Amino acid sequence: MEGFTLIDDRPVDHALYAAHRDFFDATRPETPCLLLDLDVVSARYRELRAGLPDAAVYYAVKANADPDLLRHLVELGCGFDVASVGEVDACLAAGADPASISFGNTVKKESAIRYAHERGIRLFSVDSAAELAKIARAAPGAEVCCRFIVRTTGAQWPISRKFGCTEDDAVALLRDAVSLGLTPRGTTFHVGSQQREPDSWATGVATAARVAAKLAAEGVELDLLNLGGGLPVRYEETVPSLQTYFAAIDRAVTASFPTRPALIVEPGRYLPGDAGMIRSEVVLVTERENGLRWVYLDVGRYNGLVETDDEAIAFPVVAVRADGGFADEAAPAVLAGPTCDSTDVLYERTPVSLPVDLRPGDHIDILATGAYTTPYASVGFNGFPPLPSHCFGATDH
Template sequence: MKGPTNQLNIPISMLSVKEVLKSRVLSDDYEIENNDAFFVADLGEIYRQHLRWKTHLPRVEPFYAVKCNGDPMLLRLLAALGTGFDCASKSEIQAVLDMGVDPSKIIYANPCKQGSFIRFAAERDVKMMTFDNIDELYKIKRLFPNAQLLIRILTDDSKALIRLGAKYGASLDDTGFLLQSARELDLNVIGVSFHVGSCCYDENSYIDAIRRAKFVFNQAAELGFNFHLLDIGGGFSFSSKSDGFTFERVAAVLGPAIDETFPSNIRVIAEPGRYYAAPAFTIATHVIGKRTVCRDIEEDYVPDMNIDQVNALPTRDDNPAFMYYINDGLYGSFNCILYDHQIVTPKVLMKGGSFLFGETLDEPEYSCFVWGPTCDSIDCITKNGNLPELFLGDWLYFEDMGAYTISAATKFNGFKRTKVIYTTTDPSVFDFLCVSL
């Protein structure tokens, strides 16, 4: 069922993700326009993630990292829930301000900023921003001398899938010099910022970063600064699987470490991105093409495969292997494979007219490649998959696709960006969404 629309005039249903998917894919004609790939965004999942955060890290204020996914409904829901926002550019700041967010709820958390963007932030009274080098201090002094600064420090990000320390973060050997320089420039440094790397998989990385931050707090106190803000960055897992690296596992050690190290008068914020966005988005893609491949063929017949990969394919006497082509790919929503090092898992949504969301098929599975729709051979989503044999008109779906997907999608080869359909699986927030957004 469709619910009332909001300020953006976008409908929000109260259906489950499964029901939304089913309503969209049950069509016998795989050539019609309605069979474009599409996202289903469950706004109820975003709300549940927010409650989960407040339960396990109640002291830490989330400032959502807009770069992760700038979907307007996601941003408006988070704004209505009272989160802050981590912005990296003029456009991101403007998007958040346009929603009526107070400038004090924004941190310009890019340590190296374009001069005109700093001036823009000053004009909009977005005061909080980060730095990690002396040239940035001179730039800020010239363009926004009343800014409220956080010194971003280098941490051990060796236990993260995406390491950021090579680009950003002042080492503890340099923080004293930078703070002394800020004092001489009469700049207002109010705290410390750090980031343990994206997709961090060791809770001890946060503990080590807390210790480093405390060291810099002490340095600042000796120089006469009155630090009152700690920004613990991002990197948080969204997983709730008991056999995985969960948010609860991090919070169980991070929360006490903060309380033991910093008194209650120190404000603590964080910059979660994928934590909120990833689990809320599911993408459905249409099988638009298919090829059958076998091992005993010429190597150059199979693009992007070396001889070992070809030899790994079944022979003509064994089960076949297949190539499937779907209508979204690496240049679109699956750019997360290239830019975010994600491993995506295709699942069968519809096969032969049967809707199969969440089901395990009692059928043989075959080796397969899943390709995107563009003419570039780099556009491969899965190179070592195993799926039941599919046919033109069938559908695949991929879960946990909200992080660093939509935000970096392109229109390469003229393919349009994938549409988002909104629902909420939490009835308690439906009226709130429609009234508040």
């Protein structure tokens, strides 16, 4: 086993990290790369199923569309929330049942709606009359789920005003769906990504119940509530336990709905986030202005680490040396990516603590990077290729 030094006080799951390192040592893929542990994905999936037993899980494919990951989720019985024709194709290629796919993007080309519908997809999200009309034309008879906007705090990435209609508009759109020959199924909302307040779902659930009650009074029965995503990954911060989230959601549904609707949850980050580790190589270590040490890696903002933008996520990092260990002493370092772009800096405002004798050729492992990394990578900015990913676990052991 390689020598390694844990740094900082960002929480590291040591058993998990050891498994990732073992896989790397056994396979030695070229770096930089993302390793994705499918056993962790399975565990998260089962945790979610156990915590919300009557909720169907629709994975938000945008978080990571690795084909092996999608196949694994199909095997687990997971459904999919897709944003585009490209994601429809990716799910079908992985063996997904079209009935387990929700086209959740409320902004779709009419050709995309038709394409999906022709391939058996039945459930489409909507938040405007214009989109509803497109669905009626391109996917006659389809089921629709209306997305309304909720005001929440506590999310690392709050949802903007880009999506979601008002409560009144939701009632009107679902009512109109009937006259357009569509099947109104229910409502959906999103509390924002990496949501740290378990009670954030309560407002949306109450709104959904009011919309359902108003339509029921008109004889339009809704039977579905899509709770969206937002379940957090641990990263450096202390987030409440998942059980707290599940209990809060369950409490809200029970309190608001006289008859419990079918539930959908759409985790993105939550399923593959903790399952991933990026292995990178140190390219240069040098002192810059004010004696500050800069460490340049072969991975950065343009080949995967977009979510270090504004240092939003402090991913745990581990220094690794192939031939022996490091000096005991550590010192702060700015962490930067490999491109000539001056914005390609990962942590400058809050330097990370790294061994004083770190040098080119050493590795830096960046943990909890299974979501929103590889799909954000550029096609090759500065000539650096996109971040490849390698799945292990499940079939491997």
